[in-house]
Amino acid sequence: MIVKSMLWRRSTLLTLLGLPLLILVVILPFVEKTTENTQVRIDVVDPYNQSYVEQMVNRLNDRESFSLNLNDQLELSQLARGEVEAIFVVEDQFQEKVEEGETENILTWYRHEHSLVDGLFKEYFASTLMEDIVRSEAANIVTDETEMATWNEAYQYGAQFFRPEPLFQMNFTTYESNTIEGEDSSNWPIALVWAYMILIIVYFSSWLYEWRNRGVFDRLAVFPHGKFRLHLTWIKNVLGTILIASLGFMGINEWLKIMALDFGQYGLLALVSVISLFIIWLISFFIRSRHVLIAVTTIYTVIGVALVLLVEWDMLSVQNWYQIWLPFWFVN
Amino acid sequence: MLALNDVTYKRKKKVLIKDISGEIKQGDCISLFGPNGAGKSTLLKLIAGLETPSSGTCVNENQEKISIGYVPQQLALFDHMTVRDHLTYYEKMTKQINQRYVNEMIEVLGLKDVLNLNVESLSGGMARKLNLAIGLIHEPDLILLDEAFVGVDLATKHDMLTWLHQLNEQGATNVMISHDWHVIEHIAQSMWILDDGELIDRFPIAQVDQKQREYGYYTGRDLRKMFALRR
Ligand SMILES: Nc1ncnc2c1ncn2[C@@H]1O[C@H](COP(=O)(O)OP(=O)(O)OP(=O)(O)O)[C@@H](O)[C@H]1O
Ligand SMILES: [Mg+2]
Numbered sequence: 001m002i003v004k005s006m007l008w009r010r011s012t013l014l015t016l017l018g019l020p021l022l023i024l025v026v027i028l029p030f031v032e033k034t035t036e037n038t039q040v041r042i043d044v045v046d047p048y049n050q051s052y053v054e055q056m057v058n059r060l061n062d063r064e065s066f067s068l069n070l071n072d073q074l075e076l077s078q079l080a081r082g083e084v085e086a087i088f089v090v091e092d093q094f095q096e097k098v099e100e101g102e103t104e105n106i107l108t109w110y111r112h113e114h115s116l117v118d119g120l121f122k123e124y125f126a127s128t129l130m131e132d133i134v135r136s137e138a139a140n141i142v143t144d145e146t147e148m149a150t151w152n153e154a155y156q157y158g159a160q161f162f163r164p165e166p167l168f169q170m171n172f173t174t175y176e177s178n179t180i181e182g183e184d185s186s187n188w189p190i191a192l193v194w195a196y197m198i199l200i201i202v203y204f205s206s207w208l209y210e211w212r213n214r215g216v217f218d219r220l221a222v223f224p225h226g227k228f229r230l231h232l233t234w235i236k237n238v239l240g241t242i243l244i245a246s247l248g249f250m251g252i253n254e255w256l257k258i259m260a261l262d263f264g265q266y267g268l269l270a271l272v273s274v275i276s277l278f279i280i281w282l283i284s285f286f287i288r289s290r291h292v293l294i295a296v297t298t299i300y301t302v303i304g305v306a307l308v309l310l311v312e313w314d315m316l317s318v319q320n321w322y323q324i325w326l327p328f329w330f331v332n
Numbered sequence: 333m334l335a336l337n338d339v340t341y342k343r344k345k346k347v348l349i350k351d352i353s354g355e356i357k358q359g360d361c362i363s364l365f366g367p368n369g370a371g372k373s374t375l376l377k378l379i380a381g382l383e384t385p386s387s388g389t390c391v392n393e394n395q396e397k398i399s400i401g402y403v404p405q406q407l408a409l410f411d412h413m414t415v416r417d418h419l420t421y422y423e424k425m426t427k428q429i430n431q432r433y434v435n436e437m438i439e440v441l442g443l444k445d446v447l448n449l450n451v452e453s454l455s456g457g458m459a460r461k462l463n464l465a466i467g468l469i470h471e472p473d474l475i476l477l478d479e480a481f482v483g484v485d486l487a488t489k490h491d492m493l494t495w496l497h498q499l500n501e502q503g504a505t506n507v508m509i510s511h512d513w514h515v516i517e518h519i520a521q522s523m524w525i526l527d528d529g530e531l532i533d534r535f536p537i538a539q540v541d542q543k544q545r546e547y548g549y550y551t552g553r554d555l556r557k558m559f560a561l562r563r
Contacts, residue, residue: 210411
């Protein structure tokens with residue numbers, strides 16, 4: 001019954017559910033970007049719609065690491081926005097130039113100063129082009145010297161040096177890992193989750209103050225263990241909420257792999273949250289004003305999380321007395 | 333039933349109750365009377381055992397433990413809980429609950445029609461009645477009421493007083509704080525006059541006319557006025 005009294009408030013539901021959802025909505029796009037969409041987008045622009053270019057793009061597109069698009073218009077703003085890593089613009093009469101063995105001025109490479117891996121694609125593009133250029137050039141020479149073979153026969157003959165694979169091969173292995181690699185497992189995200197737990201506890205502490213101010217505890221005091229029972233109900237409800245929040249966080253984190261945590265760290269989070277609960281419950285007996293309690297816990301939490309951040313960013317070295325800040329229990 | 337011996341109560345070095353002695357006998361109906369801030373609520377809490385005296389004692393003279401019903405001055409209710417849930421919650425606080433008594437009380441206080449309403453949707457008077465009903469739910473030996481009749485309509489007040497009078501006749505002891513002469517004269521058997529933390533007078537209700545004349549001249553402005561308004 002008291003559960004209903006405590007939870008049946010719009011602000012409660014908003015705080016307990018809305019906040020994690022909000023955080024999730026903010027975090028989710030980043031997570032998807034990093035775990036799924038690792039392909040680098042490269043654009044090839046052909047203002048003249050040449051079928052040879054289309055073939056070439058299809059040949060190039062079988063590499064998993066690159067996602068290749070063929071456009072007929074150059075849009076450099078995409079580079080600035082980081083939507084594409086690089087843009088290659090081909091000249092008119094591309095095929096003819098390749099077949100004549102022309103290697104200059106057939107391609108323009110646009111990149112952004114932040115582009116990183118487009119060089120790899122350039123090499124790949126160039127080597128594919130070189131294959132055609134070399135074979136064409138060979139066929140040109142052969143047909144110039146003799147009439148025993150046609151240009152096409154000579155051109156096809158050259159393919160054996162490139163197909164099924166080019167002569168020179170490098171071994172290529174993709175390293176796959178299903179946990180997110182932190183540089184070293186970082187602790188500040190879990191400190192933030194702890195701060196969220198504090199928020200929950202402080203939020204629920206308002207009921208203790210309300211019951212006290214309204215005389216609910218007074219009226220219960222005349223019953224055997226009356227006050228104690230209401231305190232117990234409160235503790236149970238907050239414990240339950242913390243537990244559900246922890247499990248929810250664990251579930252979401254294991255599912256989306258936001259941060260790499262082992263069960264020991266989840267356990268530590270739960271333990272530290274429970275300790276926080278009892279500390280806040282105890283000091284609520286001494287701090288008679290709810291606002292003072294909120295101020296004290298907020299200051300404590302903010303300083304604790306800030307210290308953890310500073311230590312994680314190597315701007316501060318851990319000192320022993322930092323252990324009075326509960327989030328430092330996560331730092332080892 | 334209960335004896336107060338030189339009870340003094342201080343908070344933050346301020347003396348709120350000064351050296352009060354007195355006896356509450358079984359079957360009494362005492363009205364604590366005095367101006368705002370006199371210390372009536374504080375004294376009632378001391379009697380209820382919610383606060384401990386800084387010096388002096390408040391002793392239960394009975395052999396057995398007495399059960400106390402305390403109705404605070406504020407509406408001490410839970411949010412978002414129905415009237416029925418409130419009654420059930422407090423019924424669970426006691427081992428044996430007299431369901432017939434509870435039903436009768438609900439009937440008399442007119443709470444029967446609002447059992448399923450949330451406390452937010454109760455009118456002020458209805459909430460008062462629930463506040464009172466909760467305090468009486470376990471048939472307490474000692475009933476302590478802190479301005480339990482504020483904002484209650486006359487008909488309901490009459491019913492509440494009748495109910496309290498009935499409990500009193502059956503042996504319950506009553507200590508109440510009220511500024512309402514109608515209430516006092518209806519059920520009080522004696523009056524304790526408090527002013528500035530001191531118990532300045534104690535007399536049976538039969539002497540109230542005589543006291544009114546006395547207080548018409550010799551006391552502080554607030555008390556004089558309060559007695560004058562009795563008519
Ligand atoms: N929590 C508190 N801390 C400090 N002083 C208090 C506290 N509660 C009450 N007092 C002081 O104790 C004195 C007596 O208060 P009390 O509530 O007992 O008065 P009262 O006679 O019930 O008044 P009222 O008729 O207004 O209810 C007042 O002067 C008040 O300022
Ligand atoms: Mg009072």
